[in-house]
Amino acid sequence: MSDEGRRTHGFRRRTPLGAARERLLEQVTPHGRTERVRLRDADERILATDAVAERPVPHYRRAAMDGYAVRAEDTFGASDRSPAQLRVGETVGPETATRVHTGSELPEGADAVVMVEETETRGESLTVFDAVAGGENVAPVGEDVEAGEALYEAGHRLRPSDLGLLKSVGNEAVEVYERPRASVVPTGEELVETDPEPGEVIETNGQTVAQYVERWGGEATYRDIVTDDEAALRAAVERDLDHDVVVTTGGSSVGERDLVPEVVDDLGEVLVHGVALKPGHPVALGVVEGTPVLMLPGYPVACIVNAVQFLRPTLREVGHLPHTDPPTIEAELTRKVVSDPGTRTFARVQVDRDGETVTATPTRASGSGVLSSVALADGWVVVPDRREGLDAGDVVAVEDWEWSG
Structure with a gap:
């Protein structure tokens, strides 16, 4: 041609x-x-299938407080005026309690935990000043996540917190889009x-x-x-x-x-x-x-x-990735930006902050062949097609085109 x-x-x-x-x-x-990748390599990847918990969290009954594991019925009616008298042992049985700490496994035979501040010990004697109900201060199996529970749907973009949860429920890898x-x-x-x-x-x-x-x-x-x-x-x-x-x-x-x-x-x-x-x-x-x-x-x-x-x-x-808008900050133009009606114009600017005042100054080197005009800029201001430029003093949104989100 x-x-x-x-x-x-x-x-x-x-x-x-x-x-x-x-x-x-x-x-x-x-x-x-799709491909299967280890959790440590899956940050910001996109799930190709639903992610399901392979095991419950917690996977055992655990104490939710520091205190004593007891049979709840042994504390019924206990109060400051009429405390219950139990003894401390290695196992839990009738009128026998065992010391536990937050997160420790609830002993066999126990169905509740009395907070340590509601008790008093002398040797192997335990005085309980507050009654507890069955299951009180106990985290049951699957309280956080049940086995087989759907956690994330296909298309979800994985974050570090997601990967931590997936590891906690027994997942070692996930199916993601390439x-x-x-x-x-x-x-x-x-x-x-x-x-x-x-x-x-x-x-x-x-x-x-x-x-x-x-x-x-x-x-x-x-x-x-x-x-x-x-x-x-x-x-x-x-x-x-x-x-x-x-x-x-x-x-x-x-x-x-x-x-x-x-x-x-x-x-x-x-x-x-x-x-x-x-x-x-x-x-x-x-x-x-x-x-x-x-x-x-x-x-x-x-x-x-x-x-x-x-x-x-x-x-x-x-790539099944989410379409996200660039982050922006509001700033006041220090100089006029010229543009042609009917054309979307991207004006590179440098941003200055003086206390709560944010200003945007168009870069003087503005030609499309001047690489430094973007490399040394903090963002660009988009002049809409219908506008014939922007005036000094206009409050504008400065886009950060370098974002990766």
Whole structure:
């Protein structure tokens, strides 16, 4: 396709961000692969089956207080004025009590515990000043959890406290969904890994995206750089269609060397090319043989913005992971933020706190190719499509796009 053809074909119309994401997720099917993992390795994993208690908690009758294990009937009527007189022994029997501590097993023959503060001992003689009922101050078998009790349903995201409970009820491992697998392919003939010559650029986008994949609950295959060659790009995409998602960085626009969308459209279908967001409108979204292919722009900031907006929800959907909103803090803008009507704008800001006052200052280096503008920012402010910028003094929500929840 000629340069003129690319320009007129590529971005004649930019798809709204929400519509583009919806069109992409319509092509995403949660995978069904599962694996059994040890509890120590299951934090933040997603249960593939219901988790059931293999044994009760407690699994024995235990004393809930420090005191004396007794037969409740031997204390009936006991009071400060008319205490019951028992003796202390090694076992519990008629008018015989045994010393117990919180959590210790209730002796055979006992059905209650008298708190130690309601007793007085002299040698083997025990005076009880308060009557107890059967079962009082005793934790029965299964009081916390019964054997066979369903604890968590499939789809639950496991937390450390969940794993502690599962261990306490006898579970040693759980069935979870495998982590979603993403292939990350950096593209561009100008990219090098080290020691750039004039005109060459250190590859960072692929590394950054691969690390986001891991942070967002997936497993990344970080591929070697692929040059701007149709045959090489085609082979790179076809090689990784066994992954849950293929991500390319660079070559997604409409220039002479932006070949990735054409390759994907030839292999499958480009669903969206050009999205109404800034920075990063030259993103393309496609599908090949049922595998989503995300073509992220080569400018670092644009790449990150689009990874958050499209790759993260794709990974969450395919991997049965919950869709969660980023954490935000409210802050007052110190300077105006300019945006184009009809375009979702992501303005990087630095946050300052002075007592209870929180302010957000747009970073001066705001170009989509300036990686430091995100690396040194504390978050970004999203300007809605319908707004024509934000004014100094506006109270805004600063999103932390680095979150992993």
